[in-house]
Amino acid sequence: MLFDSTPSLPAEDPDLGSPRSCDACALARACDVNSLDLACRRELQRLMQALGPFARGAYLFREGDPFHAITAVHSGTVKTFVVDAAGREHVLGFFQAGEVIGLNAIHAARYPCNAMALDPVTLCSAPFPAVAALATRAGDLQVQLFRLLSHGIRKAARMAGDYRADERLAAFLLDLWQHRAATGCGSPCLDLVMSRADIANYLRLATETVSRVMQRFQHDGLLRVNRRRIELLDLARLEALAGATSLT
Amino acid sequence: MLFDSTPSLPAEDPDLGSPRSCDACALARACDVNSLDLACRRELQRLMQALGPFARGAYLFREGDPFHAITAVHSGTVKTFVVDAAGREHVLGFFQAGEVIGLNAIHAARYPCNAMALDPVTLCSAPFPAVAALATRAGDLQVQLFRLLSHGIRKAARMAGDYRADERLAAFLLDLWQHRAATGCGSPCLDLVMSRADIANYLRLATETVSRVMQRFQHDGLLRVNRRRIELLDLARLEALAGATSLT
DNA sequence: CGGATTGTTGAGATGCCTCAAGTAACGTGG
DNA sequence: CCACGTTACTTGAGGCATCTCAACAATCCG
Numbered sequence: 406m407l408f409d410s411t412p413s414l415p416a417e418d419p420d421l422g423s424p425r426s427c428d429a430c431a432l433a434r435a436c437d438v439n440s441l442d443l444a445c446r447r448e449l450q451r452l453m454q455a456l457g458p459f460a461r462g463a464y465l466f467r468e469g470d471p472f473h474a475i476t477a478v479h480s481g482t483v484k485t486f487v488v489d490a491a492g493r494e495h496v497l498g499f500f501q502a503g504e505v506i507g508l509n510a511i512h513a514a515r516y517p518c519n520a521m522a523l524d525p526v527t528l529c530s531a532p533f534p535a536v537a538a539l540a541t542r543a544g545d546l547q548v549q550l551f552r553l554l555s556h557g558i559r560k561a562a563r564m565a566g567d568y569r570a571d572e573r574l575a576a577f578l579l580d581l582w583q584h585r586a587a588t589g590c591g592s593p594c595l596d597l598v599m600s601r602a603d604i605a606n607y608l609r610l611a612t613e614t615v616s617r618v619m620q621r622f623q624h625d626g627l628l629r630v631n632r633r634r635i636e637l638l639d640l641a642r643l644e645a646l647a648g649a650t651s652l653t
Numbered sequence: 654m655l656f657d658s659t660p661s662l663p664a665e666d667p668d669l670g671s672p673r674s675c676d677a678c679a680l681a682r683a684c685d686v687n688s689l690d691l692a693c694r695r696e697l698q699r700l701m702q703a704l705g706p707f708a709r710g711a712y713l714f715r716e717g718d719p720f721h722a723i724t725a726v727h728s729g730t731v732k733t734f735v736v737d738a739a740g741r742e743h744v745l746g747f748f749q750a751g752e753v754i755g756l757n758a759i760h761a762a763r764y765p766c767n768a769m770a771l772d773p774v775t776l777c778s779a780p781f782p783a784v785a786a787l788a789t790r791a792g793d794l795q796v797q798l799f800r801l802l803s804h805g806i807r808k809a810a811r812m813a814g815d816y817r818a819d820e821r822l823a824a825f826l827l828d829l830w831q832h833r834a835a836t837g838c839g840s841p842c843l844d845l846v847m848s849r850a851d852i853a854n855y856l857r858l859a860t861e862t863v864s865r866v867m868q869r870f871q872h873d874g875l876l877r878v879n880r881r882r883i884e885l886l887d888l889a890r891l892e893a894l895a896g897a898t899s900l901t
Numbered sequence: 902c903g904g905a906t907t908g909t910t911g912a913g914a915t916g917c918c919t920c921a922a923g924t925a926a927c928g929t930g931g
Numbered sequence: 932c933c934a935c936g937t938t939a940c941t942t943g944a945g946g947c948a949t950c951t952c953a954a955c956a957a958t959c960c961g
Contacts, residue, residue: 487814490896495814509810511803518810537796544789551785554802555759561809562757566735566743567857570949601908609815611950616909632908632958648738818917849940859918864941880926880940902961909956918947927938 445543452535455479457527465506465520465528472510474530478502481526482598485518486606496607498560499523499599501584508557523598564607568650573608574618576647578628582637593640597633693791700783703727705775713754713768713776720758722778726750729774730846733766734854744855746808747771747847749832756805771846812855816898821856822866824895826876830885841888845881 457479459465465476465483483500485507497518500506510516511533540547568576581595597604605612619630627643629636637643705727707713713724713731731748733755745766748754758764759781788795816824829843845852853860867878875891877884885891 489814489816489898493815497810497813509803509806512800512807517807537792537799541789541792541795544785547789547795548785551798551802552760554799554806555757557806558757558802558809559760559765561806561813562745564813565745565809565857566737567741567854568737600906606815609813612908613910613951614949617949620909650737848938860939861919861941862917865917868941904959904961906959907957909954911954912952914949914951916947916949918945920943920945922941922943924941925939927936929935929937931932931934 442543445539445546448539449531449536449546452531452539454530455527456530457481457525459522459526459528461522461524463522463526465522465526466516467519468516470516472507472514472516472533474532475505475536476507476528476530477505479527479529482523483520483526484523484599484603485520487518494606496603498564499581499603499607501581502588505553508554511554523603563650566650570608570610570614570618571621572646572650573610574604574615574622575627575643576650577604577608578635578637579640579643579647582640593637595635595637597635690791693787693794696787697779697784697794700779700787702778703775704778705729705773707770707774707776709770709772711770711774713770713774714764715767716764718764720755720762720764720781722780723753723784724755724776724778725753727775727777730771731768731774732771732847732851733768735766742854744851746812747829747851747855750836753801756802759802771851811898814898818856818858818862818866819869820894820898821858822852822863822870823875823891824898825852825856826883826885827888827891827895830888841885843883843885845883 454474456476458481468487478500480502483506485497485500487495487497489495497509506520507516509518536546536550540550578595581597582593585592585595599607601612601615604610605615608615610618619628619635622628622643623630625642627637627639627646629638702722704724706729716735726748728750731754733745733748735743735745737743745757754768755764755766757766784794784798788798826843829845830841833840833843847855849860849863852858853863856863858866867876867883870876870891871878873890875885875887875894877886
């Protein structure tokens with residue numbers, strides 16, 4: 406978890422409390438965009454703590470850690486995952502700048518999964534009870550939190566759907582691309598930060614299958630692939646493939 | 654959706670407003686169990702509307718319908734599902750007494766899926782804005798709603814995991830059994846209310862595979878199966894199979 | 902430079918699917 | 932209450948998508 410100095414936390418000067426631009430942060434957006442009154446916006450800003458940077462491979466929290474704070478990714482990419490009884494790793498999601506991690510921990514007040522930095526990661530975090538209390542006074546913030554959680558259900562349910570390897574991989578790549586497009590860069594080049602194994606565990610595939618489907622995509626002119634550098638060449642056809650998974 | 658008289662609503666006298674025992678209702682539990690102050694509890698009770706009964710096969714809401722009200726199943730079983738671009742049905746979940754449906758609709762204020770009664774269903778429903786407003790005054794209710802949504806994320810993520818057919822089927826049967834055990838009846842007999850096709854679409858299997866795995870379970874002494882009547886014979890081994898899917 | 906990690910590619914195995922047929926339960930109308 | 936058509940479930944045979952195992956290639960990193 407994030408607020409105790411457990412072994413989970415790497416000893417890299419978390420840089421607590423330093424002010425930081427939160428333009429890309431979902432929580433801040435929840436605050437700014439929705440015309441919260443100024444006092445509440447200030448209060449939310451005051452609750453926010455900057456955490457990190459965490460190095461590639463560092464655990465942000467581990468399964469079973471107590472949950473205290475709502476946390477958003479400020480920069481970098483986070484992978485959340487569980488390891489089941491048989492030792493298989495299941496990746497629950499990849500989270501980039503502006504996305505909130507660990508929402509599944511509210512229920513039991515413990516994280517039901519691990520979170521790991523895939524590259525240097527910085528976080529914005531605010532104590533959950535304080536945010537909830539603030540949401541009590543600021544109805545807009547409360548609704549925004551409800552919407553955030555509701556969206557989390559939809560995203561997870563989408564992953565649970567029964568789609569083929571190429572549909573899931575296309576949807577995955579487009580999701581990454583759309584996130585980048587939404588946060589500035591419109592280039593069709595993706596630099597994946599996760600390994601083939603991570604992608605495979607996320608999409609319920611073998612790593613070899615991820616490789617093969619990507620090569621097939623390349624052969625079909627959908628994209629160009631070189632290790633972790635992906636250039637999307639035919640968004641329309643990728644969208645047609647991924648389209649099935651849309652859920653409205 | 655639930656509060657307009659759209660074609661979705663069957664014309665079977667929804668019995669609006671009749672008082673009803675809500676002992677099994679998650680929303681009421683959220684209220685009663687957590688020491689909400691009495692005024693808020695009364696208010697929540699006042700907001701609650703009894704809906705139904707809905708006949709087997711009736712749509713409770715359809716994809717795209719506007720979302721207005723938080724709704725819990727009071728009796729019966731509800732299936733939520735989407736139909737993708739290729740015409741395949743994906744079952745998102747089965748919801749029994751005390752479970753809240755349509756939480757994934759808060760985000761966009763529209764239902765992203767369909768809901769159908771699998772047997773005679775009655776519902777308890779309360780306007781979402783009113784509940785949210787009440788949660789603003791009653792912090793316990795607010796936290797309970799956060800927890801409810803958070804739990805929804807966990808449940809959905811669990812379904813997204815990569816498990817084998819027998820693991821998923823075992824987990825499915827145990828989930829049903831545990832719900833029954835939690836709400837009274839401790840008999841090891843289940844009467845499935847959903848078809849093999851529904852189960853298959855939920856577990857990402859073919860109906861034939863559901864049949865075959867059940868027969869194999871029977872052959873291995875895990876259970877006895879006759880059409881929709883399932884008698885669980887070896888909970889320990891079923892749990893061992895399902896155990897992998899636990900997510901903490 | 903050399904070992905470790907990661908990604909690609911091939912060959913064969915397999916879990917689950919598809920297609921097809923058969924059987925049992927259900928509902929409906931007579 | 933029975934005859935019938937319909938739907939739901941089961942069972943078998945064969946096929947396909949994906950997995951596993953194995954080797955190799957490329958990159959990373961000390």
